[in-house]
Amino acid sequence: GWVGKVHACHQLAQQATGELLLFVDADTRLKPGAVAALRGVGADVATAFPEQVLGSVGEALVVSLLHLTYTSWLPLALIPRTSAASVLAANGQVLWVTRAAYDRIGGFEAVRDAVVDDMAFCTRAKRLGLRVDFVPGQDLASCRMYGSGAEAWRGFSKNLVPGLGHPVLVGIVAALYAVCFVLPWVAWPVAAGPALAGMGANLLQRALLAARFRLPAVTVVGHLLSALAFLGILVTSARWTAAGTLRWRGRTYAAHGGAA
Incomplete structure (x- = not known):
């Protein structure tokens, strides 16, 4: 069956008559010059x-x-430079696609049961040899994804494990976060030197991200809580996926896609 957002985008595309299509989430607000900037990227899908x-x-x-x-693990600069579908990041809050590319992909109908529809759409585009790009959008649009921390937890839990896909990758990601972002903070009693170096690196990275993306100071001082939250979300997402159902805003979806 169809997933709700994907079906809505499919209907919008059917009504559109232009050669360039721009899909944005309902809670996303475009900034002046966004359309011209996206057009200038020169990608089939961005x-x-x-x-x-x-x-x-x-x-x-x-x-x-x-x-x-995005800044720790993903080779963002390589996305448009390689045809490998595994080298990919996507964010459906802002999705730009030419009509020719959209039709070649098969539109949203081709990913109608995808819960993580942005990744499914862009993966299909790459496999078809289309040029896909992931661009900074700080000056293109703004978005409040969730209305609370609890809602953010549920939203990330819906997407995380399905987005990663393979159980091995889930394990690798869990290990990376635990070792790089949590271990330094719990290891200092037995390995003070390396632990302090790791803690300093964590805080420096967070401070640079806060400056670059205009994030509040709590994202720096609350780094450990944030990293622990990620591991908790990963566990929640894994449980939901193993149970075969994903919950979101009063609806239950089958973990493989579609409404349950």
Whole structure:
């Protein structure tokens, strides 16, 4: 069956008559010049990571994990330079696609049962040999993804494990976060030197991210809580996926896609 957002985008595309299509989430607000900037990227498909509006401490601690993830592990500069579908990041808050590319992909109908639809859409585009890009969106749009920290936890839990896909990758990501972002803070009693170096590196990275993306100071001083939240979200997402159901805003979806 169809997942709700994907079906809505499919219907919008059917009504559109232009050669360039721009899909944005309902809570995303475009900034002046955004359309011209996206057009200038020169990609068949491009997604952008907007300025994230954070209305609470909980939102800041959870949503800032996106900034940490994008800058820590993902080779963003390589996305448009390689046809490998595994080299990919996507953000459906802002999705730009030419009509020719959209039709070649098969539109949203081709990913109609995808819960993590942005990754599914862009993965299909790459496999078809289309040029896909992921661009900074700080000056293109703004978005408040969630209304609270609890809602952010649930939203990330819905997407995390399905987005990673393979159980081995889930394990690798869990290990990376635990070793790089949590271990230094618990290891200092037995290995003070390396632990302090790791803690300093964590805080420096967070401070640089706060400056670059205009994030609140709590994302720096609350780094450990944020990293622990990521591991908790990963466990929640794994439980939901193993149970075969993902919960979001009063609906239950099958973990493989579609409404349960």
